[in-house]
Amino acid sequence: MAENRASAYGEGVPCWVDAQLPDLAAGRRFYGELFGWTFEEAYGGSVWARKDGEAVAALAHKADGRMPTVWTVYFATPDVVRLTARIRAAGGQVVTAPVSVGELGTAALAADPEGAVFGLWQAARHPGFGTRHKAGTFGWAELYARETDIANTFYGGLFTDALFGPEAAPDFGRAPVSDVFPVEMPPHFLVHFRVEDIAAVLGAVRRLGGRVQVPPFETSYGNVAVVTDNQGASFALLQR
Secondary structure: OOOOOOOOOOOOOOOEEEEEOHHHHHHHHHHHEEEEEEEEEEEHOEEEEEOOOOOEEEEEEOOOOOOOOOEEEEEOOOOHHHHHHHHHOOOEEEEEEEEEEOEEEEEEEEEEOOOOEEEEEEEEOOOOOOOOOOOEEEEEEEEOEEEEEEEHHHHHHHHHHHHOOOOOOOOEEEEEEOOOOOOOOOOEEEEEOOOOOOHHHHHHHHHHOOOOEEEEEEEEOOEEEEEEEOOEEEEEEEEO
């Protein structure tokens, strides 16, 4: 285990991502080849992905077939119990109450007023990303919302310092669903991974059995394409 860097991420900063997949072995093959990740066994039968030796994500087995195959972004917090109470008070919901993840920390799942699901992480021995913002690692989280005013009010109230503080450098944006997806798409978070050559990585996605959901388009934070892996989990590629 790497040294404890529990203070590395302030409240409201995206600090970890995981994917719930039906077939962990297939996930290891797909992401290992796509991003150059290596893997090690982790808590509860999940696996940690590493890039250049640093923890960058987790893959977990989806035990309940009714649950979505999905990437989830986790926001750091020093007090997950207090934050879940604030989420309820602001009109959100607690999907999974805080639960201890061994000596690593405490996790919870919540949903905003429009139903977009996100994670919360109170670090103990596992602070979150060992590295980010480089090829094959986390680069951004975009919330696609029905009403961006509602989203800005909700998250701005929860994560004021991370989004608007004097030293804020947010990895988290908000946009209307209809900007990118069909209007009937429900509000959701989209995890972005950095790449150096988006065209080459799109080719690899197809070769590995994934598909391109939305071809490359320009945003204020870079060139983005939305893809799904070979099990149906959506994520984005980000070239800056």
